[in-house]
Amino acid sequence: MTSTASLHEFCARRGDLAAPCRLCGAREFNLCQALDGGQQVKLFALAHRLQLGKRCRLFSAGDPVRYVYNLTEGTVCLSRSLADGRRQILGFLLPGDFLGFEPGETHRCDAETLTEAKACRFERPVFEEFLQDNADAALHLLRLASTDLAQAARHEVLLGRKTATERIASFLLDLRQRSGARHLRTQPLALPMTRSEIADYTGLTIETVSRVLGRLRSGKLIELIGASAVRILDDSELERLSGSA
Amino acid sequence: MTSTASLHEFCARRGDLAAPCRLCGAREFNLCQALDGGQQVKLFALAHRLQLGKRCRLFSAGDPVRYVYNLTEGTVCLSRSLADGRRQILGFLLPGDFLGFEPGETHRCDAETLTEAKACRFERPVFEEFLQDNADAALHLLRLASTDLAQAARHEVLLGRKTATERIASFLLDLRQRSGARHLRTQPLALPMTRSEIADYTGLTIETVSRVLGRLRSGKLIELIGASAVRILDDSELERLSGSA
DNA sequence: CGGTGGATTGAGGTAGATCAACATGCGTGG
DNA sequence: CCACGCATGTTGATCTACCTCAATCCACCG
Numbered sequence: 001m002t003s004t005a006s007l008h009e010f011c012a013r014r015g016d017l018a019a020p021c022r023l024c025g026a027r028e029f030n031l032c033q034a035l036d037g038g039q040q041v042k043l044f045a046l047a048h049r050l051q052l053g054k055r056c057r058l059f060s061a062g063d064p065v066r067y068v069y070n071l072t073e074g075t076v077c078l079s080r081s082l083a084d085g086r087r088q089i090l091g092f093l094l095p096g097d098f099l100g101f102e103p104g105e106t107h108r109c110d111a112e113t114l115t116e117a118k119a120c121r122f123e124r125p126v127f128e129e130f131l132q133d134n135a136d137a138a139l140h141l142l143r144l145a146s147t148d149l150a151q152a153a154r155h156e157v158l159l160g161r162k163t164a165t166e167r168i169a170s171f172l173l174d175l176r177q178r179s180g181a182r183h184l185r186t187q188p189l190a191l192p193m194t195r196s197e198i199a200d201y202t203g204l205t206i207e208t209v210s211r212v213l214g215r216l217r218s219g220k221l222i223e224l225i226g227a228s229a230v231r232i233l234d235d236s237e238l239e240r241l242s243g244s245a
Numbered sequence: 246m247t248s249t250a251s252l253h254e255f256c257a258r259r260g261d262l263a264a265p266c267r268l269c270g271a272r273e274f275n276l277c278q279a280l281d282g283g284q285q286v287k288l289f290a291l292a293h294r295l296q297l298g299k300r301c302r303l304f305s306a307g308d309p310v311r312y313v314y315n316l317t318e319g320t321v322c323l324s325r326s327l328a329d330g331r332r333q334i335l336g337f338l339l340p341g342d343f344l345g346f347e348p349g350e351t352h353r354c355d356a357e358t359l360t361e362a363k364a365c366r367f368e369r370p371v372f373e374e375f376l377q378d379n380a381d382a383a384l385h386l387l388r389l390a391s392t393d394l395a396q397a398a399r400h401e402v403l404l405g406r407k408t409a410t411e412r413i414a415s416f417l418l419d420l421r422q423r424s425g426a427r428h429l430r431t432q433p434l435a436l437p438m439t440r441s442e443i444a445d446y447t448g449l450t451i452e453t454v455s456r457v458l459g460r461l462r463s464g465k466l467i468e469l470i471g472a473s474a475v476r477i478l479d480d481s482e483l484e485r486l487s488g489s490a
Numbered sequence: 491c492g493g494t495g496g497a498t499t500g501a502g503g504t505a506g507a508t509c510a511a512c513a514t515g516c517g518t519g520g
Numbered sequence: 521c522c523a524c525g526c527a528t529g530t531t532g533a534t535c536t537a538c539c540t541c542a543a544t545c546c547a548c549c550g
Contacts, residue, residue, distance in 0.1 A: 080402050082488050088402040103391040109398060131387070135380035142376070142383055145390035146348040152397035153354060157325050157333040159404035160448030164506065195529060203405030205507060210530055226515080227529060243327050409538070440497060450539060455498055471547075472497060491550100498545065507537090513530065520523085 048121045058111040058119075059100065065107055068100045068127045074117025075192045079200065080109045089201040091151065092175070092193060094182050098144055101127075114192040159203045162243055167202040168212045169242035172222070172230060188229040195227070293366045303356040303364075304345065310352055313345045313372045319362025320437045324445065325354045334446040336396065337420070337438060339427050343389055346372075359437040404448045407488055412447040413457045414487035417467070417475060433474040440472070 050069075052058075058069060061080060076093040090109060093099055099111055122130075131138040158170050172189070180186045191198070195206045202209065213230075216222045221238050223231040232238060295314075297303075303314060306325060321338040335354060338344055344356055367375075376383040403415050417434070425431045436443070440451045447454065461467045466483050468476040477483060 080398055082402065082406060084488075086406040086488075088405040090398050090401055101387075101391060102395065103388045104395075108395050128384075131384055132380050135377050135383050138380050138383035138387055139373070139376055142346075142387045142390060143348045145387060145394060146346060148394055149390060149397060150347065150349075150353050152394060152401065153323075153325055153335050156335055156397065156400055156404055157327065159401055160333040160445075161327060161331045194527095200405075206529075207508080207531085208506060211506095214530075243329075243331075451497075452499085452540085453538060456538095459498075494547100494549085496545100496547085498543105500543080501541090503538105503540070504536100505539090506535105508535070509533085511530105511532080514528080516525105516527085518524085518526105520521105 050117075050119045050121050052113045052117045052119065054113060054116055056113045056117070058113070059107045060110045061107055063107045064105060065100065065102050065124055067121045068098065068124055069111075069122075070120045071095055071097050071099065072118045072120060075114040076111055076117060076119075077114050077193065077197060078109050078111050087200045088203070089197055091148075091155065092201070094178055094184065096182055098141070100124075101141070101145075114197070164202075164204055164208050164212050165215070165241055166243040167204060168198075168209065168216065169238050171198065171202055172232065173238060173242055176232065188223075188225050188231045191228045191230060295364045295366050297358045297362045297364065299358060299361055301358045301362075303358070304352045305355045306352055308352045309350060310345065310347050310369055312366045313343065313369055314356075314367075315365045316340055316342050316344065317363045317365060320359040321362060321364075322357055322359050322438065322442060323354050324357075332445045333448070334442055336393075336400065337446070339423055339429065341427055343386070345369075346386070346390075359442070409447075409449055409453050409457050410460070410486055411488040412449060413443075413454065413461070414483050416443065416447055417477065418483060418487055421477065433468075433470050433476045436473045436475060 052074070058076065059065075059067075071093050073095055076097075076099060078090040078093065078099065079087050080090065081087040092114070100107070102108060131141065154170075154174070158167050162170065175191075176186045176189050179189060184190070193201070195209050198204075199206045199209045204212075213222070213224065216238075217224055221232075221234045221241070223233055225231060297319070303321065304310075304312075316338050318340055321342070321344060323335040323338065323344065324332050325335065326332040337359070345352070347353060376386065399415075399419070403412050407415065420436075421431045421434050424434060429435070438446070440454050443449075444451045444454045449457075458467070458469065461483075462469055466477075466479045466486070468478055470476060
């Protein structure tokens with residue numbers, strides 16, 4: 001059995017969350033970091049640090065669930081596709097996000113890196129055993145899951161009830177907010193995803209995404225820096241246009 | 246401190262999950278049931294059984310999170326609205342579903358009963374303490390949250406990438422599947438929600454919902470029994486039309 | 491019965507999709 | 521270091537699925 005030390009206490013005691021974790025190099029609070037210091041020997045032994053290239057598939061829908069991942073660097077995109085190829089992107093994951101934890105035996109969506117990325121990978125059964133022995137860790141993960149659920153709810157509103165402009169404005173503001181929360185650069189804000197991926201996230205087409213971004217640019221609300229970065233020039237107006245995310 | 250007996254073991258030992266729980270009358274596996282027998286005295290003492298009328302508000306977006314609920318009878322609808330009144334329904338909850346567990350201090354969505362309903366209500370801090378002491382319960386709730394997340398993902402695909410017909414077909418099949426899993430009648434299948442609520446769930450308008458249902462009826466795929474029940478006549482064709490939910 | 495709120499049906503409008511042409515920028519190799 | 525070629529992105533013209541507006545219809549309630 002592994003130690004049952006409280007994850008929260010442990011992390012609070014460490015106090016230096018801004019420093020990169022010895023295990024995985026992450027700068028954000030996450031499980032990898034909490035495992036630093038060799039307290040959780042068993043999990044430590046079975047955690048693999050992955051170094052991933054661009055456009056690298058972590059798992060696909062239908063694959064058996066063998067691992068749980070904690071992203072520590074880079075961007076990952078989660079998506080589901082219909083038989084005829086229509087794709088819906090569920091979200092863009094940033095450093096600190098967990099992925100791969102699913103209730104059933106098979107993955108229900110695809111996960112692919114957009115950029116070069118690093119992640120910690122845990123064997124699923126070991127990870128579950130760890131959670132059984134650490135109510136705090138389970139509770140922490142439960143809060144993360146609740147946060148994901150709240151994010152999904154906002155995304156459902158975006159997809160079901162917002163106009164094209166509102167969708168793009170919401171997307172930009174949400175990405176900036178989440179990037180900021182992980183201490184990533186927000187001005188200019190990197191857009192590691194293609195127009196096609198923005199379209200599949202917002203439920204629009206690439207043409208509409210391009211047109212709306214163009215309109216926001218001519219309206220001086222944003223500045224496009226190449227195709228893969230934006231500078232947000234008029235916060236409050238963009239916020240207004242987003243229909244309150 | 247409360248007892249730390251395993252929720253799963255306890256429920257497995259009881260073996261009579263089909264019997265109504267002494268505490269809340271639920272017939273499905275859920276926490277209320279697990280608490281039966283007085284093992285979790287503290288939680289038991291603080292659980293209130295609620296008897297709710299039709300169209301009764303459990304909580305609204307912005308309310309402080311004071312309680313966690315376990316629905317044991319009836320249907321509840323979760324929704325989020327934009328400032329101008331556009332509404333997106335996130336889901337229809339059935340007996341056995343949890344609601345109200347959120348990471349922050351305020352609710353992010355509205356919860357309202359569609360029918361008369363019963364629910365167990367727990368004080369949030371007590372519930373959290375219970376989870377801290379019961380890794381199994383926390384893990385169980387984590388699995389429920391993962392299931393909700395998978396459901397949300399399917400809903401995002403529906404909202405972002407499906408046609409009106411696919412949305413309605415998916416909605417009907419999903420409702421039937423989930424109703425069946427809770428041993429509710431599926432033929433005919435009750436539709437406790439109005440057309441307006443179906444519209445707000447599928448991201449369509451009431452007129453489109455009505456027209457699509459009408460077309461499915463003339464195509465002999467379904468039979469409408471009044472406005473609030475359907476009989477699914479051609480399963481495989483409806484499945485095909487749903488674009489694989 | 492008769493009123494009223496939800497549901498259906500019809501006519502016409504529009505946001506965003508589709509189809510098509512063109513621009514741009516980036517990686518590669520000369 | 522520059523030229524080339526292909527990816528990705530932009531812009532324009534048209535089309536259509538679904539929305540909007542409006543007029544009934546219907547079922548359930550008193």
